[in-house]
Amino acid sequence: MAVDAKVVAQIAHLARLHIDENLVTEYASEMTRVLALAEAMDDVDTDNVEPMAHPTHAVQRLREDAVKETGQRDAFQAIAPAVEGGHYLVPQVIE
């Protein structure tokens, strides 16, 4: 599966990642090479194999529905790029 510049642009958008125009071709060729590596798996019949979900087949542990953590908003917002009145600030989204 060859990845071209158009696919890189689509995927970069899905990943919310700006890619410099002059590097798109390079990323396309690197992605093509790594995905070619993955094609070795195509030779193996896996129709009757279950996909592995967890190395030791553990299931999701449930905990008691009880309040434990205390509010840490100030500590967490102290390291945020922009906050005001307990809110995280981003560029205006709604006109």
Add this chain to the structure above:
Amino acid sequence: MHKDTIATIRQNLASGQYSSTELCQHLLERIAAHKDINAFIEVNAEHALDAAGKADERRAAGAAEPLLGVPIAHKDIFCTRGVRTTCGSRMLENFVPPYNATVVDKLNAAGSVSLGKTNMDEFAMGSSNENSYFGAVANPWDTSRVPGGSSGGSAAAVAARLVPATTGTDTGGSIRQPAAFCGITGIKPTYGRVSRYGMIAFASSLDQGGAMATTAEDCALLLDSMAGFDENDSTSIDQPVDDYSGELNNSVKGLKIGLPKQYFGSDLSAAIADTLQQAIAELTKLGATFIDIDLQNQHLAVPAYYVVAPAECSSNLSRFDGVRYGHRCADPVDLEDLYKRSRAEGFGREVKRRILIGTYALSAGYYDAYYIKAQKIRNLISQDFTKAFAQVDMILGPTTPTPAFKLNENTSDPVAMYLNDIFTIPANLAGLPGISVPCGLVDNLPVGLQLVGNYFKEAQLLNVAHQFQQVTDWHTKMPASIT
């Protein structure tokens, strides 16, 4: 005293030969004198000496925690409250976590003193430590060569005798491969044995924290305090922890060790194969027996890994959005621009490459062909191990196909770089514990043997490694520049 193992340091602190303050001061001076290796991203001398002083006071008052006053360093992937934690990335260049990783809390509780945070490949993605935003790390054995990665700073710091032991993490070989390249011992426990809480996530179904030190005994002493159930990690395993240091002196007699024919093929350098044969001879003398085994799907491990790991990385790293913490671009025109440019500026080349590959593999129309296919292959690889462990107690092979390569040698070809982890990745895919142990020198560069054990058999791996180190001296070899 910088050459002392933790086992010796404990005795010397207890007998009063030197204090933790004296030892830490000496090591901090060494770290400053060896800045060229670039093993550390952050050294907090004041904080370390304060902690060492408190440890000395506590010892004088009768305290005796297992690692009281013992200096260590944490890979900069473990969150440390109030101490900058970068994960080797510009994205987290100024990130000061408001909480400690469980591993950090546990090692603090055991009395250890952290000297600083070690360099690493950005977000643990790499096999050479060349992907760090804070610069490459030099291998102390030959500074024109890489120390391996991603825990390259942790390995180089121990090899240069800047600190007796470090924490590391291993997603596809990131403890074992740098341990082999730097001539030290490193163990990746069973998936879920060491808490991932506060350990910045790369590929959550593969990531596992572990210990790096000169000897298996020191790894055991560290792991004794690191391992265990943590309710803050949803994949942590709730079962008792073995007494790792207590089982080091068990006899190896009667142990059955498997030799997978796939690990001794053309991928392996002849010189490393020779060192493994000598190691096999030593273990035979100790009473172990060797059986040829077949791990027939091993050749699919690297292909499966480079789908699963990037897929999970693309999902995990979506949290870095320039909003709540981490790098934010200047003057975003709108929210999409904020996301896209913050991430583009914050992440380095390899991380971006893996995010793109992972996003592609998870995108509509390709999910079954790549991700589900890789998870099925992963099951086959795991089944190979299960069959093998019906016959043998553990598996022996090389840690790496070659000794440490030159800086910049593999940076132009991502696939060539990825193939460095050909022997370490299978254990991550299956979630099994593995240890790398120094077993020789090739062209004056250290090489390692790898032992892979069955689930939760860390004690057995450490025991065999320790017994091997009682009859060999490869783990005592140091770079010529270390005096």
